[in-house]
Every structure is written in structure tokens, then in C-alpha cells.
Amino acid sequence: MFVLDSHCDTPSQILRLRDLSLDNDHAHVDFPKLARGGVDGAFFAIYVPASLGQVEAEAYADLLLERLNVTMEANQDKAAYAQTSDQAFLNKEKGLFSVFIGLENGSPLGTSLEKLQKYYDQGVRYMTLCHSADNEICDSCAAAKRWGGLSPFGREVVREMNRLGMLIDVSHISDDSFYDVIRHSSKPVVATHSCCRALASHPRNMTDDMIKALAAAGGVIQINFYPFFLDDGFRKVFDASGLAEKEHIEAEFIKDPADEKKRQSWNQVQDEIQSLQRPSYTRIVDHIDHVVSLVGIDHVGLGSDFDGIEVTPEGMEDISKFSLVFDEMRRRGYTEEDIEKVAGGNFFRVFDQVTA
Ligand SMILES: [Zn+2]
Numbered sequence: 001m002f003v004l005d006s007h008c009d010t011p012s013q014i015l016r017l018r019d020l021s022l023d024n025d026h027a028h029v030d031f032p033k034l035a036r037g038g039v040d041g042a043f044f045a046i047y048v049p050a051s052l053g054q055v056e057a058e059a060y061a062d063l064l065l066e067r068l069n070v071t072m073e074a075n076q077d078k079a080a081y082a083q084t085s086d087q088a089f090l091n092k093e094k095g096l097f098s099v100f101i102g103l104e105n106g107s108p109l110g111t112s113l114e115k116l117q118k119y120y121d122q123g124v125r126y127m128t129l130c131h132s133a134d135n136e137i138c139d140s141c142a143a144a145k146r147w148g149g150l151s152p153f154g155r156e157v158v159r160e161m162n163r164l165g166m167l168i169d170v171s172h173i174s175d176d177s178f179y180d181v182i183r184h185s186s187k188p189v190v191a192t193h194s195c196c197r198a199l200a201s202h203p204r205n206m207t208d209d210m211i212k213a214l215a216a217a218g219g220v221i222q223i224n225f226y227p228f229f230l231d232d233g234f235r236k237v238f239d240a241s242g243l244a245e246k247e248h249i250e251a252e253f254i255k256d257p258a259d260e261k262k263r264q265s266w267n268q269v270q271d272e273i274q275s276l277q278r279p280s281y282t283r284i285v286d287h288i289d290h291v292v293s294l295v296g297i298d299h300v301g302l303g304s305d306f307d308g309i310e311v312t313p314e315g316m317e318d319i320s321k322f323s324l325v326f327d328e329m330r331r332r333g334y335t336e337e338d339i340e341k342v343a344g345g346n347f348f349r350v351f352d353q354v355t356a
Contacts, residue, residue, distance in 0.1 A: 001336075002085075002092060003322065004344035005042040006222040006301060007102065007171075007193035009308030011064045012047050014071055016257040021075055026267045028306035028318040031078045034097055036320040040344070041088045041098030043126065043192065044068060047105065047308065050133035050140070054110035061108040065101070065122055072099060083125055084355055085348040102169065102192065105131040106138075111153050113160050125355065126167035126192060129154065129177065138177035141203040149180035158184045165355040170194075170214070171204070171224075171303075178210055188218030188350045193303035195229040196221075196290045202229050208294055215295035218353065220346045222303030223287045227311050230287065231279040238311075243273055250310065273311045281316035285328045288342060297338050301347045 010020070010029045018024055023032040034042070046064045048057045072079060082088040082098035091098045103124045109115045119127070129137045134146035137154035150158065158181060161168050168189040170178050181189055191214065197205035204224075206214070211221055227234040238244070246269045253259070253266040284302075291300040306312075306319050315324060326339045334342075 001340045002089065002344040002348070003038055003040045004088075004301070004347055005039055005304050005306070005319065005322065006190070006347055007104075007224070007303035007308075008042045008044055008306050008319070009047050009104075010042075010044050010306075011068045012045075013307050014067045015064065016254065020071055021078070026270055028304075028309075028312070031075060031097060033318050033320040035078075037318075037322040039097070039319055039322050040092050041082060041100060043100040043102040043303075045102045045104040045128075045308065046124070048103070048107055048131070050105060050107065050131040050135070052107065054107060054136075057105070058108040058110075058115065061103065061119070068099075068101070081123055083123055085352055088348075100125055102126040102128065104128040104169075104172075105135070106157065107131070107135045109136070109157070111136050113156060116157065116160055116166070117164065120164050120166055124166065125351075126169045126190070127161065128169040128171055128192065129157070129173050129181070131172050138180070139174040140172055140177075141174045142172070143174075145174060145176070147177075149174070149176035150184065154180070155184050159186075162186045162354075167351060167354045175207070175210065178206075179213065182213050182217055185217070187354045188220075189214065190219055190347065190350055191221045191303075193224040193305045194221055195224050195226075196287050199287055199290055200229055200232050202232075205229055211291060211294050211299070215299040218350065220299050220301050220350050221291055222301040222347065223284055223291075225281075225284060225302075225304040225306065225313055225316055226309045227279050227313055230283040230313060234276075234279055234311075237276050237278075238273070241272075241276055243269065243276075246272070247310075270310055274317070276311075278311065278314045281313040281321070281324055282328050283313060284316070284325055285332060288325075288329065289332070297334075297341055298346055298349075301342055301344065 079097040088098040132142040169192045195205045253262040
């Protein structure tokens with residue numbers, strides 16, 4: 001069995017001076033934790049904030065890619081890049097963790113298909129079409145809906161990603177954008193880190209109808225671990241806590257990651273958020289159950305969003321606990337074959353079809 005997490009925001013943490021070779025505190029992902037968690041590979045997201053214009057966005061993505069390359073160079077005894085499932089299985093045989101690269105936000109492209117080719121050539125194998133704002137490609141689920149779905153350029157991007165063999169990630173895009181992607185893509189697509197809206201009403205989550213359309217096209221939804229996406233109850237708990245007022249402390253730390261006091265302050269806020277009543281990690285399996293009840297076992301997997309979330313489910317504090325999801329699935333009567341599919345088999349089925 002190959003255990004894959006399809007979405008970790010770890011490159012952003014490298015920018016905040018995390019050394020992935022160490023077992024860091026206040027961290028979700030590093031090589032020691034991945035090893036303890038039995039995780040064999042992950043997509044590391046090159047996350048580009050929607051606030052950046054095209055030129056800045058491209059420079060930021062390039063910086064993250066460069067820092068990730070330096071990290072990989074320094075950890076050759078522990079990890080290696082993979083761009084296909086075959087490479088990942090080979091890495092596993094050699095005892096190496098596989099890092100796949102995903103680009104989270106198409107904003108660095110501006111309106112250039114050549115830039116898509118550039119990121120493909122640098123090893124990027126999925127692209128999340130947008131983040132928290134509409135961009136030149138499509139509308140975001142969190143924004144004003146500039147295009148009413150995919151833009152004309154966005155349709156070209158879909159066609160070009162199909163041609164290149166780059167996986168289309170529909171997490172973060174608006175419902176209309178999602179249906180446009182399903183209409184225009186000749187290959188199956190993936191939601192690399194999304195939950196079910198039937199269980200938690202957040203607009204980042206997918207409706208039952210969207211999950212059915214995704215599965216009918218051969219795709220997969222990878223369940224996100226963010227408490228706000230898992231359970232509406234956490235929104236109420238968080239809002240009542242008053243901790244939203246302290247979120248600017250993270251922005252201050254990000255601006256100045258070498259400042260130890262700012263790091264401590266942000267760590268303390270994270271501790272306060274983690275001390276709230278959080279949904280149990282078994283809620284992740286509730287979302288798996290829901291997808292299975294809609295479309296069967298072949299269309300669901302795991303994309304934690306670790307290192308991109310400031311709070312985790314109870315019992316799933318970092319990636320070293322990843323396999324507890326599989327234990328809970330066993331308790332609920334899933335077979336080993338089912339678990340293998342959720343752990344990575346389903347994602348790789350789609351990935352192989354797209355990259356072939
Ligand atoms: Zn995301």
C-alpha cells in the first residue's frame with residue numbers, strides 16, 4: 001500500500017525557516033513526522049496568495065520552487081521528487097519519501113500558456129486553478145464571480161493541461177467553475193483538498209451533485225482535515241472564542257520569520273486555537289463514508305492541508321498520526337482493499353490516466 005497525502009502546504013513553511021530534516025514543534029509536516037506516520041509521498045503545494053499580481057505571483061512561486069529544490073538537495077538520503085506514480089513506487093523501494101509538486105493558484109500564469117509549460121518543465125504535476133480570489137482562469141468559491149465560471153482563457157488552460165498531462169485541481173474554485181471544468185476537460189479531475197458540503201456547509205466543500213459529477217468523470221475528492229471544513233460546530237466554537245482577533249499575529253510572523261518573538265507569539269495563538277473544543281479526527285472518516293455512500297469507494301482519498309491550516313482535528317495534530325484514519329476505517333468495516341484505494345490507489349488511478 002502506498003500512502004499519499006495530496007495536499008500539504010509545507011513549502012510555505014520552508015519560507016518560514018523550517019528545517020524539514022528535524023522534528024519541529026508547532027509543525028504538521030517534516031521528514032521525521034512523515035516517517036512516523038507511514039506516509040510514502042505527498043504533493044507539496046507551491047501556494048501563491050491571491051493578493052499578489054501576476055509579476056509578484058510568478059516571482060513568489062519561483063522563490064518557493066527554488067527553496068524546495070534546496071531542501072530536497074539537502075535531504076537526498078530521505079526524499080526524492082516524483083512526477084509519475086512509477087517514480088514514487090521506485091522511491092519507496094529505495095526507502096525514500098516522494099515529493100510531488102502542485103501549484104496552488106494559476107495566478108502566476110497571468111494569461112500565458114507558455115508559463116504553464118514552464119511550471120510543467122519544473123516538475124509541477126497539478127495546478128489548483130485559483131485560490132481565494134477570481135483570477136484570469138476562473139472564479140473562486142470565495143470571491144465575486146467575475147466570469148460566471150471558467151474564463152475563455154481558462155478553457156484554453158484546461159485544454160493545455162489535458163495536453164501536457166497535468167492534473168486539474170478543482171479545490172477552491174466556484175461551483176460554476178467546477179461544472180465548466182467538468183464540461184471542458186477530456187480527462188478526469190481531482191479535488192486535492194476538499195470536504196462534503198452535506199456534512200459542513202462551507203463553500204469550499206463540494207455538494208453531493210458536484211461529487212457525483214466528479215465521480216462520473218472518473219475523478220476523486222481528497223478529504224481535507226481542516227476543522228472548519230469538517231464540522232460547522234467548530235465555526236461556532238471559534239467565533240465564540242474571540243481568537244479571530246489574533247489572526248494578524250500570523251501575518252506579522254510571516255513578514256519576519258527570523259524574529260523569535262514573533263514566532264513565539266504565533267505559536268502561542270496556535271496553542272490557544274488548538275485548546276478549543278475541536279472535531280475528532282474520526283470526522284474525516286464521516287466525510288469518507290459520505291462520499292462512499294454517494295459514489296462508492298473508488299472516488300475518495302486524503303489531502304490533509306497540513307501546514308496550511310492553523311488548527312487540526314482532535315487526535316490528528318500532525319502528519320505522524322495519518323494512519324489513524326485507516327484504523328478508524330478498519331473499525332467501521334472497510335476492507336484492506338478499500339483502505340489501499342483511499343490511501344493513494346484512487347488518486348494514482350486518475351494521476352496515471354492524466355499523465356500517461
Ligand atoms: Zn488550499
